Amino acid sequence: MQIFLDFESDEPIYLQLKHQIIAGIAKKELKPGDRLPSVRALAADIGINLHTVNKAYQQLKQEGFILIHRQKGVVVHPEGVPEADEAYRTKLEQALSPLIAESVCRGIGEKEFQQLCRRLFQKFTDREGDNP
Structure with a gap:
């Protein structure tokens, strides 16, 4: 999955990143258990601050889209995204x-x-x- 960011957009970069990862999950480009790049690796790959990536990842974690393990890294939630409540x-x-x-x-x-x-x-x- 490729990430495309619009640095001229009014939408903050971390939200663009978050929305693109969610879209990747929705389109099944990212499947449960798939590994995502580390915060540092993704920041370096797309040329943004690592705190920006961290903010997107933390929101995705809070909303149940991903898990963050110290040893295993970042993965799409293996049990899938929680159902809408x-x-x-x-x-x-x-x-x-x-x-x-x-x-x-x-x-x-x-x-x-x-x-x-x-x-x-x-x-x-x-x-x-x-x-x-």
Whole structure:
């Protein structure tokens, strides 16, 4: 899996890195138990500060995407990512609400919004998604 960072983006580098690793897991480019580079190695490979990589890794660990072992290094969680719980669903709703509100303000209808979501969802899966 290749990491592409946009140093001109408003999104912080650690979040770009975190999101790309999550996308790699979603697309099955990274599988449970796969090793990830050490903090130092990844920082050197992509030319960023090791504290930036560490911040991304720590958030991924807290959210259950990876495990960090002193001896074994960093691995994608061998048991897979925890299933979505009520707290995650609440977080998802809070993240989507402003996007939906802005879409409504800009004249994007529900059908168009759903089509966009379906297309993006399919980017991360091999299946057609859950069609209503």
